[in-house]
Amino acid sequence: MIRTNKLVFEYIRRDEEGNVEGITRAVDDVNIDVKPGQFIAVLGHNGSGKSTLAKHFNALLYPTEGEVIVDGMNTQDGEKLWDIRQEAGMIFQNPDNQIIGQVVEEDVGFGPENMGVPTDEIWERVDESLRTVNMLEFRKSSPNHLSGGQKQRVSIAGVIAMHPKCIIMDEPTAMLDPNGRKDIIRAARALNSVEGITVILITHYMEEVIYADKVFVMDKGHVEMQGTPKEIFSQVEKLKELRLGVPQVTLLAHELKKSGLPLPDGILTKEEFVEELKKLKKK
Amino acid sequence: MLRDITLGQYYRTESIIHKLDPRVKIIGTFVFLIAIFMVNNALGYAIAGLFLAMNIKLSNVPVKFIFRGMKSIFFLLMISIVFNLFLTPGTPILTVWKIKITKEGLKIAVKMAIRLVFLITGSSLMTLTTTPNNLTDGLESVLKPLKIVHVPVHEISMMMSIALRFIPILLEETDKIMKAQMARCADFESGSIINRAKNMVPLLVPLFISAFRRAMDLAMAMEARCYRGGEGRTKMKPLIYKKRDMLAYLVLGLFLVVCIIFGRILF
DSSP, X not given: OEEEEEEEEEEEEEOTTSOEEEEEEEEEEEOOEEOTTOEEEXXXXXXXXXXXXXXXXXXXXXXXXXXXEETTEETTOGGGHHHHHHHEEEEOSOGGGGOOOSSHHHHHHHHHHXXXXXXXXXXXXXXXXXXXXXXXXXXXXXXXXXOHHHHHHHXXXXXXXXXOXXXXXXXXXXXXXXXXXXHHHHHHHHIIIIIXXXXXXXXXXXXXXXXXXXXXXXXXXXXXXXXXXXXXXXXXXXXXXXXXXXXXXXHHHHHHHHTTOOOOSOOOSHHHHHHHHHHHHHO | OGGGOOSTTOOOOOOHHHHSOHXXXXXXXXXXXXXXXXXXXXXXXXXXXHHHHHHHXXXXXXXXXXXXXXXXXXHHHHHHHHHHHHHOOSOEEEEETTEEEEHHHHHHHHHHXXXXXXHHHHHXXXXXXXXXXHHHHHHHHHTGGGGGGTOOHHHHHXXXXXXXXXXXXXXXXXXXXXXXXXXXXXXXXXXXXXXXXXXXXXXXXXXXXXXXXXXXXXXXXXXXXXXXXXXXXOXXXXXXXXXXXXXXXXXXXXXXXXXXXXXXXXX
């Protein structure tokens, strides 16, 4: 679905006169391969290059070196630009800054309008996508009267209405309260499992990645670790080095193991932890 | 509270005027303006006034709302009356010391006052019965012919509707910044006007920075959703003329003809 090949992206920093001050490598030699239908999570602390990487998938930024292939199309191919943007939808961090319409349904219709979809079909798509994110009852509301989580769900509906094959979410939960965060993650998982849309979730919340098929951990522009959530979270020490915390349950299990309890690595959920403890007790 | 602000002065109610296509209302207001500047006698003004009254009645908007707009132009109205009344040369009908009121002056003053009042009432009736959203859509459609002379009509209307969407957000933000500065002892309420203006600087600078940041984010979000100008774009809510719109055009045409015949040619 999405493949990057030795992707490098450099920011050129300039001083006030416009002279080159220095070059920052935001993304450095990244090779990833996302298969259709996968749920991918990209982890990393601030400034690790994960958002920059995400913007490459939607052809908002172009590689300095290397290439990004989205569904067989190179993002540097100018003719394919709009096809790529339609196939790889993008959700941003701040819900206020990505809602264009003054009424919820108009905002959802914005993407299809731009694509030149006939009027009748726009209405069908708007209905369908608002239903998918459970926002149908708010269709006539003004976005200003919605909560953060609801606004972000409207943004998701706006992307679904464009019928993408892949949705890239760039820290969609960073500005939301815990309830809103849960809603969005639930919506993302439903999109992935029910609609079969490839989801790439960029985040720094550990709890959000435990359901992913594959996790990439980024640091200083490199992909430092990759694997299933279990594989990633069994390396607690390495994650600490990268200044990333692990879910509390995983941390507790890890500490217990260090002090002598024979627990397995990479416990991700409370239920799992309780099961393992029960097993120990039986022995 | 701040986010309930609506721009313009849309009055929400059900009426035939509210339901009309925004293009009809824009063109209608324009025709009405032409009419009141064409007519030249009392009968003409009476017809225009009657037409206006009929529209107000049909629109179900309370009269006091319509005349609220009058407050803002009260000064302008007074100045125009006073100047016309005292400074027009002609046959005097009343002389007090050096000030003369002439017959011609009186005539012009009354005429100007009526025209101004009708003008404001007519255009505020339009904004009262049309949502800002519809208004931008209508304007885009009405101004479409200007595209030939390379006026970016679609872009202008897109900018207007985005501005409308962001007004409440920026207001809220202003409120937030103001409170943050007040918490650090900024004073926005006392002092001379100059001082107060100076005190606004720490409010405006962060506001502008955040507005620019928002604009950048929004531009990126629009691009990500395939926005590429008006070319090849379809409409979710296209403006389609209905029977009542055609009827309204007919009434409008009739009104203009009647106005010209009775207000200018016949008498």
